[in-house]
Amino acid sequence: MTWQFEHVTLGQRVRFGTGEAAANLALEVERLGARRVLLIAEETSAAEVVVSKIDVTARCTDVAPHVPVANAERARTQASEVGADLLVSVGGGSTTGLAKAVALTTGLPIVAVPTTYAGSEATNVWGLTEAARKTTGSDDRVLPVTVIYDAALTASLPDELAVASGCNALAHCVDSMWAPRTDPINQALAVEGIRALRGGLREITTLDGREQMLYGAHLSAVAFASAGSGLHHKICHVLGGAYDLPHAQTHTAILPYVLAFNAPAAPQAAARITEALGTDLITLYDEVGASHVLRGVPDVSEAARLILPSVPPSNPRPVTEDDLAALLNAAQAGQNPTEWSRA
Missing domain, CATH: 1.20.1090.10 (Dehydroquinate synthase-like - alpha domain)
Incomplete structure (x- = not known):
């Protein structure tokens, strides 16, 4: 068998540690020199735990499945208005997807903290839905610069x-x-x-x-x-x-x-x-x-x-x-x- 292929490996930092999400996020915020963090997350206790060691400038809770275009536009506007220099997403695939929608047009870096096993945090794939049609694509701007994995955050999943x-x-x-x-x-x-x-x-x-x-x-x-x-x-x-x-x-x-x-x-x-x-x-x-x-x-x-x-x-x-x-x-x-x- 003769192999012939072209493979691209995406560049991303992974921090993995149970019970360490808050500490690892603080390390990443410091490493990236971020001063104005926009937190993208539903209002959950998990999100509060994760951001407990950093300063958050603003919060976006406008999360919905399949990332409706209208939600993405509102989040992009909010990021601009608060002068965000880092997006932190805490949640499942819909939350990561909303952060990606903002990064797609702004180029802002994302630190993703997943609370499910969706996997969106490790891809450069984005998706937006409008008029009952979902559009997807790939763009390296939406790949989170860092993923923080913490099994404690998935314990409350039914x-x-x-x-x-x-x-x-x-x-x-x-x-x-x-x-x-x-x-x-x-x-x-x-x-x-x-x-x-x-x-x-x-x-x-x-x-x-x-x-x-x-x-x-x-x-x-x-x-x-x-x-x-x-x-x-x-x-x-x-x-x-x-x-x-x-x-x-x-x-x-x-x-x-x-x-x-x-x-x-x-x-x-x-x-x-x-x-x-x-x-x-x-x-x-x-x-x-x-x-x-x-x-x-x-x-x-x-x-x-x-x-x-x-x-x-x-x-x-x-x-x-x-x-x-x-x-x-x-x-x-x-x-x-x-x-x-x-x-």
């Missing part, structure tokens, strides 16, 4: 949401195995991410499990940032923007069906995924209580038409509008993904 967020991270790994820019390096990161997430999901109520989840989520996001958006993410981004579906739960529901659809056309990648999981995906879902039932799509035919133009030409298996409709129907019915793919 179990169901924690599992869904972890499966969202798994989706980054799986998609990275056959996404448009996949290469041996990001595939290796993805496989190790799957291993960590497998263990973390099974012990998600423990500190060790949550630390594994954060480690796996970071690896999954780094792999995804390099490999790009594959079929899974294109489906979920369109559904999320068009029907305002919950991000993590939608990714969790769709993942087994995309894996079952693509696996026959990418046997080597599928084998590595299964080996890293140590079982098949649905068995893991059953063990950890994850749901593969899609909810909230009122018109499958419309959804399939909206998704098709976004499907990567490099997907291992050709995709038609009928394929997409069948996949969505199977997910809404909660069919066994393996049995559906063989039908």
